[in-house]
Amino acid sequence: MSTTAIAIISSISVGAYLMTVRMIPRLREMFMKANLCGRDLCKKDKPQVPESYGVIIGCVFLISMFLFIPIPFAFDKDAATDAVTGGKPATFPHDKFVELIAALLSICCMIFLGFADDVLDLRWRHKLLLPTIATLPLLMVYFVNYNSTTVMMPNFARGLFGTSVNIGILYYIFMGSLAVFCTNAINILAGINGLEVGQSIIIAGSVLAFNLIELSLGHQVESHQFSLYFMIPFFATSLALWKFNRYPSQVFVGDTYCYFAGMSFAVVGILGHFSKTLLLFFIPQILNFLYSTPQLFHFVPCPRHRLPKYDAKTDLLHISTTEFRINELGSLGRLMVKVLRTFRLISWQELPDGRVITNNFTLINFVLVIFGPVHERIATQMLMSFQLMCTLVALFIRYPLANYFYTVET
Numbered sequence: 154m155s156t157t158a159i160a161i162i163s164s165i166s167v168g169a170y171l172m173t174v175r176m177i178p179r180l181r182e183m184f185m186k187a188n189l190c191g192r193d194l195c196k197k198d199k200p201q202v203p204e205s206y207g208v209i210i211g212c213v214f215l216i217s218m219f220l221f222i223p224i225p226f227a228f229d230k231d232a233a234t235d236a237v238t239g240g241k242p243a244t245f246p247h248d249k250f251v252e253l254i255a256a257l258l259s260i261c262c263m264i265f266l267g268f269a270d271d272v273l274d275l276r277w278r279h280k281l282l283l284p285t286i287a288t289l290p291l292l293m294v295y296f297v298n299y300n301s302t303t304v305m306m307p308n309f310a311r312g313l314f315g316t317s318v319n320i321g322i323l324y325y326i327f328m329g330s331l332a333v334f335c336t337n338a339i340n341i342l343a344g345i346n347g348l349e350v351g352q353s354i355i356i357a358g359s360v361l362a363f364n365l366i367e368l369s370l371g372h373q374v375e376s377h378q379f380s381l382y383f384m385i386p387f388f389a390t391s392l393a394l395w396k397f398n399r400y401p402s403q404v405f406v407g408d409t410y411c412y413f414a415g416m417s418f419a420v421v422g423i424l425g426h427f428s429k430t431l432l433l434f435f436i437p438q439i440l441n442f443l444y445s446t447p448q449l450f451h452f453v454p455c456p457r458h459r460l461p462k463y464d465a466k467t468d469l470l471h472i473s474t475t476e477f478r479i480n481e482l483g484s485l486g487r488l489m490v491k492v493l494r495t496f497r498l499i500s501w502q503e504l505p506d507g508r509v510i511t512n513n514f515t516l517i518n519f520v521l522v523i524f525g526p527v528h529e530r531i532a533t534q535m536l537m538s539f540q541l542m543c544t545l546v547a548l549f550i551r552y553p554l555a556n557y558f559y560t561v562e563t
């Protein structure tokens with residue numbers, strides 16, 4: 154049955170791709186009229202580009218999933234209505250059914266809140282709150298359904314803690330934080346054409362590959378099928394968006410898409426029980442987050458936009474910078490800057506009046522610090538290649554090394 158369900162969601166996804174490709178250019182005017190647009194800051198004349206197209210992609214994704222809801226259940230003999238009682242048999246997988254609905258509710262809620270963010274241009278602390286709110290349906294259903302908060306211990310810790318440990322409320326905090334991380338991590342690795350969608354496509358492709366490998370090995374079949382049901386339409390609709398968002402962007406995706414993508418990954422990671430492996434596919438986002446922390450938590454001044462600076466004469470991207478005086482920083486800020494400078498991870502220019510100019514602490518700027526000014530298209534390609542390389546590293550870590558750390562399949 155599951156192969157039929159996967160074949161059906163794949164066909165629905167092909168339809169979704171074709172529909173999205175037709176819809177995107179047609180809705181341009183409507184978005185511009187509603188003032189849902191932003192300036193493409195890395196172009197000569199900074200043209201206005203319609204923004205928040207994530208809302209369209211999210212809607213097509215949801216419609217595809219709504220049509221798919223009955224498929225994994227309706228045709229299953231375990232789920233057929235009992236001819237005598239007229240009710241569902243005891244074998245009906247109510248837990249799986251409600252999980253699917255809750256996952257969709259969380260994604261739907263995230264799209265709505267992401268769109269609200271695009272329209273209202275919320276502040277950073279609210280951005281952290283939105284994914285927490287959107288994961289509530291999922292966490293509540295998890296609580297009612299399983300409430301299993303036991304985690305497997307790696308081999309080296311088993312002597313101390315035993316094979317598994319019940320971490321209670323920490324498990325829920327971890328799941329909520331995963332959603333906050335996945336959504337915001339994609340949103341802050343952004344600012345050059347195609348990067349938000351490009352990275353999401355590679356992460357989705359990595360999750361799909363991982364699910365297929367696990368299915369072929371016969372590991373946790375139901376969890377990986379569940380993940381495929383979400384990732385196939387996500388991949389297809391994102392591919393359609395990529396067609397229009399890659400350099401030179403005809404449309405921008407908005408925070409709506411970043412939140413929608415991050416939430417879709419968090420949902421499959423949580424319900425598919427592979428959150429640790431999922432985080433391995435987020436290595437570039439984790440590095441970008443760690444590198445960004447001095448600015449994100451305001452130990453070092455953080456401008457509203459940290460995307461690279463465009464040089465109209467050469468059509469190349471240069472690092473964007475931030476300025477401060479060392480004695481203006483707190484002791485933690487000074488320490489962070491010192492460490493980054495010692496390891497040559499930031500550019501450094503001291504002015505005669507004591508001011509310091511460094512690059513903004515993002516992975517995009519770091520690439521420019523290392524490789525010098527490059528064209529926008531090349532910068533996106535470099536970061537996407539890095540994402541792809543990290544997937545290979547992630548799979549290497551996941552398979553040979555996980556077998557070393559965990560004797561039981563995790």
Ligand code: UD1
Pocket residue numbers: 190191192193194195204340341342343344345346347348402405407408449457458459460
């Ligand atoms: C995040 C980043 C910010 C970055 C911005 C770019 C942090 C803390 N915040 O903010 O530094 O500048 O994303 O998306 O790291 N834009 C382009 N070209 C693109 C994509 C976006 O010029 O390819 C510009 C457009 O003007 C667009 C705007 O960025 O309107 C979107 O920014 P927004 O998503 O509102 O920024 P944040 O997510 O708040």
Ligand code: MG
Pocket residue numbers: 340343407408411
């Ligand atoms: Mg954004």
